């Protein structure tokens with residue numbers, strides 16, 4: 001069965017009340033989306049309510065992170081998975097490289113990210129789990145080692161086979177995020193196919209076949225169509241361009257792919 005493309009807009013820490021309303025309007029007026037596209041946007045938490053209440057029903061909403069505790073409690077600054085579920089949000093993002101690095105604070109480890117992902121899955125949420133290497137790792141020829149044996153291995157250790165049906169893996173090479181440098185279709189395809197083969201071997205061939213592996217890193221409408229023709233690229237996680245009308249064109253770029 002063909003995998004449906006997943007196109008995610010990660011708004012990161014961007015937006016004012018005014019331009020969030022304007023962006024929602026652009027998306028709402030963006031016309032019909034392709035049948036083979038599923039669309040999710042992840043606004044900053046403070047805008048979740050307004051976006052959820054005003055966005056077109058064929059766009060789902062996601063948080064950008066999730067706490068590792070299932071239940072509400074004394075965790076200042078966190079959103080917990082049961083709270084996100086109760087609020088009616090269906091998706092969460094985990095393991096974004098910006099959270100792994102930590103903005104000058106302690107960053108999130110692969111084990112913590114896997115733990116958070118599992119908690120979210122156990123609460124019935126869908127999870128976009130991000131992985132990806134830095135430029136130094138790529139230049140040292142250690143991309144697959146890091147992405148598979150560290151990032152993916154932590155998920156493998158923590159998730160059960162049934163969990164994978166609600167998982168999307170986002171391969172986001174750090175050197176391509178916000179830099180305007182996109183991985184070439186060949187570079188992205190190489191890593192995506194290695195991830196799928198690894199999942200086939202370590203989890204099961206059926207999970208590998210149905211798993212959506214999406215690409216993130218300077219995706220724009222001008223490169224989306226070509227990336228979408230790669231057999232193992234099942235969509236995008238878009239940062240900068242998801243804040244612009246270009247996001248609608250990125251969604252439409254997967255039409256017929």
Ligand SMILES: O=C(CO)COP(=O)(O)O
Pocket residue numbers: 010096172176177178179180216217218219237238239240241
């Ligand atoms: O980090 C990203 C999405 O999560 C990608 O960001 P850019 O599209 O701005 O490179």
